[in-house]
Amino acid sequence: MSTPKIDVQVISSGILSDDVLMLGESLMKQWKIPAQQHLALQFGSFRHSVTIVPVPKYDGLRISQTLARRMGIFSGTPLRIQYQATTRTLALGPLIGVLISRDNPEQSDKPFGDITMFCRELTDACRSQGAYVYFFTPNAIGSTLSSVEGWVYTKGWHRMMLPAPDVVNNRLTSRKLENRPVVQQFMKEIKTRYGAHVFNEKFLDKSEVFNALKKDASLQKYLPESHSLQSYTMLKNMCSRYSSVFLKPVRGSLGKGIIRLSRIGPDNWQALYATVSGTKRQSFTSLVKLFSTISGKMKSVRYLIQQGLTLIEIGGRPVDFRALTQKNASGKWAITSIVSRTAGTHHFVSNLARGGTLSTVRDSVAKSNLPIQFRGDASSRLSKAALDIAIGIDTYIPAHFGELGIDLALDTSGRVWLLEVNSKPSKNDNTPLKEGKIRPSVRMIIQYARYISGF
Structure with a gap:
């Protein structure tokens, strides 16, 4: 039976x-909630003893003003309700906390910078589904760990003290913030003490992803040959097998720091x-000289060396694909969207930050140099x-x-390859954001939060 939504x-x-x-x-009759008996009221980490009076x-x-203030609830808030007879607990929720990197109280109309619109969209989606959402930064986590200073939207953005949530969506954009002891302690504490759920709880690095997926024979067909680059011997071996290889920072994102090595003569x-402004070129008369140049970078950055792929192109510009996979209302992985990204002029990576352009899979495949016999089922x-890859990540990490x-590519023989997996996918590159419109990707976050929290 679905949990009812009430105002x-x-x-x-x-x-x-x-x-x-x-x-x-x-x-009360439908859910067999007893009247005039002591029950535990639960909202996130908040607990309070109450009795309930039925109203024909x-x-x-209806709750008192003082209780509403302690819970952080406003009049007219739609919430789901569930009664657990075994523990005599009346739970309201789900209470969702979105952990974000920074806020700026001075900018009252845009406190979260370029993700403010996404936060509004998530708030609107929660109201329609009977969930309650707030947004908080690592600095807002209190010393008790049972309460948080969070931002809520009701006729404008407001900060207030709120209970720790039932579900945390970790949208931190830096490993440094994620690894702060207060963040790690908070996530551990609310899981053990309150049975909370934290999803997207960590960043992924490229080596971890490829090493995990290699364990599954059925996934190996998607994986370019990849190794941790630790020596000249490894570079020489890979360059002897492939006419081009990629060096990718293990912890990079947005195409930062990627180096493509190509053979242009016998040696x-x-x-x-x-780079942000375009592609920088450098030629070397030997592989040894090339390695001595990049070995300086290797002291501070760990690299993955990967087989070069002959990606499909549009007008000489490489094309790849970003799939957004999300767990749905049944807790199963589903595809929310797949878009095609074509690299900008003078770039060999397709990120939008580097001038890449978005289009549908069908349009980009039709305009590309992919032979016609491989086009029909490219999307499927x-x-x-x-x-397959999302399920593999879940299974092995x-x-x-x-x-x-999940960033994928097609080569000119129609084969699908995995480029990388991002555990903090942006909400701005799957479908264009329009004021007042709630995207499927945003609705799915709440449906999954309801599933894992039992609402």
């Missing part, structure tokens, strides 16, 4: 006591460096690969993920 009405504390709730009589011909919930090599093969951005 919470806040009543003056002079009229309604803090330990009494008023609830629609028909709902009413389908909402002549060219290095292409991805990309979808299958993305789902011991962490909880609810959504993954």
Whole structure:
């Protein structure tokens, strides 16, 4: 039975006591909620003993002003309700906390910078589904770990103290913030003490992803040959097997720091460096000289060396694909969207930050140099690969993920390859963001949060 959605009405504390709730009589009968008996009220980490008075011909919930303030609830807030007879607990929720990197209280209309619109969209989606969401940074985690200073949206953005949530969506964009002891302690504490769930709880690095997926024979067909670059011997071996190889920072993102090495003669090599302004070229008369140049970088950055691929192109510009995979209302992986990204002029990586352009899979395949016999089922093969890889990450990496951005490529023989997996996928490159429109990717986050929290 689906948990019912009700509107919470806040009543003056002079009229309604803090330990009494008023609830629609028909709902109490349907869910066998006992009247006039002590029950535990639960909202995230908040717990409070209450008795419930049935109200005929009413389908909402009335609570006192003081209790609402302690819970961080406003009048008119739609919430889901569930009763657990074994523990005599009436739970309201789900309470979702989105952990973000930074806020700026000075910018009252845009406190979260370029993700503010996404945060509004998530708030609107929560209201429609009967969930409650707030946004918080690592600095907002209190010393007790049972309460958080979070941002909520109601006729503008407001900061207030709130209970620790049932579900945390970790959208931190830096490993440094994620690894702060207060963040790690908070995530561990709310899971053990309150049974909370944290998804996308960690960053992935490229070596970890490829080493994990190699364990599954059915996934190996998607994996370019990849190794941790630790010596000249490894570079020489890979360059003897492939006419081009990629060096990728193990912890890089947005195409930063990628180097493409290509053979341009018997022992002549060219290095292409991805920079913000375009591609920088450097030629070497031997592989030894090339290695001595990059070995300086290797002291501070760990690299993955990967087989070069002959990607499909449009007008000489390489094309790849970003699949957004998310867990749905049944906790199963599903494809939310796949878009094609074509690299900008003078770039060999396709990120939008580097001038890349978005289009549909169908359009880009039709305009590309992919031979016609491989075009018909390209979209379904990309979808299958993305789902296989998402399930593989879940199976072989011991962490909880609810959504993954999976970058795929097609080579000129129509074969699908995995480029990388991103555990903090942006919400700005799957579909264009329009004011007032709730995207499927945003609705899916809440559906999954409801699934894991039991609402």
